[in-house]
Amino acid sequence: MAEATLRIAEDGRQAYGLSPGLQRLSSNRNWLGAWFMLPAAAFLLLFLAYPLALGIWLSFTDARIGRAGQFIGTENYEWLWDDATFRLSVFNTILYTVVASVIKFAVGLYLALLLNHNLPLKAIIRAVVLIPFIVPTVLSAIAFWWLYDAQFSIISWSLRQLHLISSNIDFLGDPWNARWSVIFANIWRGVPFVAITLLAGLQTVPPSLYEAATIDGATRWQIFRHVTYPLLTPIIAVVMTFSVLFTFTDFQLIWTLTRGGPVNATHLMATLSYQRAIGGGYLGEGAAIATAMIPFLLAAILISWFGLQRRTWQQGESND
Amino acid sequence: MTDTLVPKLAQPKAVLTGSSAAADHSEGMSYLETLPRRIVTVYLPLTVILIVLLFPFYWMALTAIKPDEQLLDLDTYSPFWTWTPTFKHIYKLLFETNYPRWLWNTMMIAVAATILSIIASVLAAYAIVRLRYRGAQFVGGAIFLAYLIPPSILFIPLSTVVFQYGLFDTPFALILTYPTILIPFSTWLLMGYFKTIPFELEECALIDGASRWQILLKIVLPLAIPGLISAFIFCFTLCWNEFIYALTFISSTQNKTVPVAIVNEFVDGDIYRWGSLMAGALVGSLPLVVLYAFFVEHYVSAMTGAVKE
Known part of the structure; x- marks a missing residue:
């Protein structure tokens, strides 16, 4: 109805005005739409779509820094397939993404439920929770670097004072310690985002549902499982899709804390592609590693999106 | 329809203070x-x-x-x-290193990229939501997909593009590439805000003879100010946080941004570096934290709004 009125009003205006050509450009909605889309489209095509295609093309060439590449087919991929470092980086990336995402989700949901209580100083606490997400990753990663220092780590020192350990923990020097340390730093940064967005979802759950469930004698767990969780699934699907995506492609945290070391134990695909392409100059090979991330990303998006959405359908709700 | 406008515009407060009826x-x-x-x-x-x-x-x-x-x-x-x-470490940082220069670079690049992105996003979001040109739905979906393309898979081809355009090692390399991260997000956010503005207001203006441009400037934008602030703050924070493009496209010391400069310039073998390193991290974080403290509600509504829509 409103649409129709608008269209009539617009058509009416065409009777007046200047030359037909100008009229067409300024009031035909398709033309006007094209003009309005122009700046955004220019940015996205020039600096997003074109590089994306160029990246896939580069991965099939032997380009180096300062030298355009020749088409070499799938040679880069074949080489990477036999490359132990690349395989290790795939393993690290999957481990990093799975462990960090699962814990971020669990802790984030728990924190959101805690924050949903009626607390004193509620506004301040909720604002403070988000600070790790505001501070640039590199700067907080540097703080973690200091916390993880091999010699002067306050964590090691405190544990030694409590007589829980006898010598300092080598957080970033030992392969598995380093993996858990970077995973912890990633969780630390991601939890606030998950918690605050889920909190926003929690606040849309109508209180009458909780009251009805309580009157029916539901336990706390039953209320969570059968009221809160089903209503929250759509927003969980979106939040976790984003979380998985950004964890999988993480670069800054690893680069600041370990640069992929020790002995490549924390190299993710993103850091390895930087090291090979920019550090080593093998643009084609780096582009192949970056392109190899795309199928994983698509799989991760599809799993977290449809996996969680299907549950909503099963419960017979509209899926938005 | 005007009834729906008021709660939506008042919404930013809800998540943090729980002040609306449904929230608490x-x-x-x-x-x-x-x-x-x-x-x-x-x-x-x-x-x-x-x-x-x-x-x-x-x-x-x-x-x-x-x-x-x-x-x-x-x-x-x-x-x-x-x-x-x-205050030795902070003094040393501000007066004996390039730190003020890096802060200024970061600030300037973030502001310029944010303004460019907001202008492009306002136009795009308005066109998608209200002009409804042919294919607007499809374009909306494509923009959301663009949000899911991470910088980590783009920086290698982008570095060759930046080099070809002659932008390498200039602030423009970052000012022009950051909008690719910001535009999808802020367009999506602003689309949500524009949808809440009643059609009737625009109809009245059209009947009074306003052009689409006038409607956008004089009716839609003033009503979408909370959304614009949210988008601005969030984009500014994203720019400040961006690392991989700044690391790849900038090579000379005086053109670096704070995150890259701290990682590359401060890390030497000095055993006493921790004081100045932490001072650098602290001073680099403070502008964002102060900004955040003033606009908490807008920030949260930007974050949750983009997820919800």
Whole structure:
């Protein structure tokens, strides 16, 4: 109805005005739409779509820094397939993404439920929770670097004072310690985002549902499982899709804390592609590693999106 | 329809303060919990999580003002507090290094990229939501997909593009590439805001003879100011946080941004570097934290709004 009125009003205006050509450009909605889309489209095509295609093309060439590449087919991929470092980086990336995402989700949901209580100083606490997400990753990663220092780590020192350990923990020097340390730093940064967005979802759950469930004698767990969780699934699907995506492609945290070391134990695909392409100059090979991330990303998006959405359908709700 | 406008525009406050009726429902049944039970199930875990979340910042700030000899000697002095704070590290940072220059670079690049992105996003979002040209739905979906393309898979081809365009090692390399991260997000956010503005207002203006351009400037934008502030703040933070493009496209010391400069220029073999390193991290974080403190509600509504739509 409103649409129709608008269209009539617009058509009416065409009777007046200047030359037909100008009229067409300024009031035909398709033309006007094209003009309005122009700046955004220019940015996205020039600096997003074109590089994306160029990246896939580069991965099939032997380009180096300062030298355009020749088409070499799938040679880069074949080489990477036999490359132990690349395989290790795939393993690290999957481990990093799975462990960090699962814990971020669990802790984030728990924190959101805690924050949903009626607390004193509620506004301040909720604002403070988000600070790790505001501070640039590199700067907080540097703080973690200091916390993880091999010699002067306050964590090691405190544990030694409590007589829980006898010598300092080598957080970033030992392969598995380093993996858990970077995973912890990633969780630390991601939890606030998950918690605050889920909190926003929690606040849309109508209180009458909780009251009805309580009157029916539901336990706390039953209320969570059968009221809160089903209503929250759509927003969980979106939040976790984003979380998985950004964890999988993480670069800054690893680069600041370990640069992929020790002995490549924390190299993710993103850091390895930087090291090979920019550090080593093998643009084609780096582009192949970056392109190899795309199928994983698509799989991760599809799993977290449809996996969680299907549950909503099963419960017979509209899926938005 | 005007009724729907008011709650949506007032919404930013809801998440943080729980002030709207729907947001605050815990009060209704909280009498069912006893205080000791609340302490164990709510306050205790919340305190633990808050301490873990905030300790790195406390440690960062404390390290930045501790004298050098206290930094490395954990046994003689209590490591968790200092009675002799010093501004030596911050002074050194601001007057003996390029740090002010890097701060200025970061700020300028962030502001320029944000303004460019907001202008492009306002136009795009308005066209998608209100002009509804042919294919607008499809374009909306494509823009959302663009949001899912991470910089980590783009930086290699982008570096060759930046080089070809002659932008390498100039601020424009970042000013022009950051909008690819910002435009999808802010367009999506602004589309949500524009949808809440009643059609009737635009109809009235059209009948009064306003052009689409006038409608956008004089009716839609003033009503979407909360959304614009949210988009602006969030974009600014994203720019400040961006690392991989800045690391790849900038090579000379004086053109670097704060995150890259800290990682590349401050890390030397000096055993006493921690003080200045933490001072650098602290000073680099403060502008964002101050901005955040002023616009918490807008920030949260930007974050949750983009997820919800």
